[in-house]
Amino acid sequence: MAQSIDKPPFFNGEHYAYWKNRMMFFIKAKDFHLWDIVEDGPFVPTKSKSEWSANDRKKMELNCKALHIIFCALGPDVYAEVSSCESAKEVWDKLEVIHEGTNDVKETKIGLLNLEIWRGDSGRQAH
Numbered sequence: 001m002a003q004s005i006d007k008p009p010f011f012n013g014e015h016y017a018y019w020k021n022r023m024m025f026f027i028k029a030k031d032f033h034l035w036d037i038v039e040d041g042p043f044v045p046t047k048s049k050s051e052w053s054a055n056d057r058k059k060m061e062l063n064c065k066a067l068h069i070i071f072c073a074l075g076p077d078v079y080a081e082v083s084s085c086e087s088a089k090e091v092w093d094k095l096e097v098i099h100e101g102t103n104d105v106k107e108t109k110i111g112l113l114n115l116e117i118w119r120g121d122s123g124r125q126a127h
Contacts (some may be wrong), residue, residue, distance in 0.1 A: 007028075007072075008023060008069050008070070008072055008081075009023055009026060009073060010073055011073055011074055011075065011078055012075035012077070013078050015097035016095070016100065020095075020099075023070070026069070026073075027070075030065075030069065033068045034065055034069070034088075035124070037062045037063050037066045037087075037088050037119060038066050038088045038092050039089070039092075041087060041089040042059070042063035042087045042088070043056075043059035043062075043063075045059075063087055066088035067087070069086075070088055070091050070092065071083075071091075078095070079080075081094070081095070081098055084096060
């Protein structure tokens with residue numbers, strides 16, 4: 001079934017790499033500045049809210065928009081994993097760790113796959 005180009009791709013906890021790639025392009029297509037917020041983190045003004053300029057407010061709104069898009073794409077179980085996060089970057093990074101593992105875990109998996117390829121046995125021992 002085709003998906004609307006106006007709705008973010010849905011993620012229910014399965015096929016994370018597929019969702020992640022589609023979501024990245026969905027956010028970039030909405031507003032490339034939103035992707036900057038997801039990738040680099042939000043702008044956080046150092047002054048009190050009453051002293052924010054229009055530009056400060058605009059930058060804070062970008063984080064809220066990015067968070068909204070990501071949250072709308074998540075099923076209830078996945079949303080529960082990240083609902084306490086306050087920035088789009090924090091959500092994105094947490095989903096990545098939960099569904100891909102840390103960089104150390106990823107490197108270990110790659111090392112094991114390379115070893116299996118080198119041995120030519122896909123992990124099976126000859127008896």
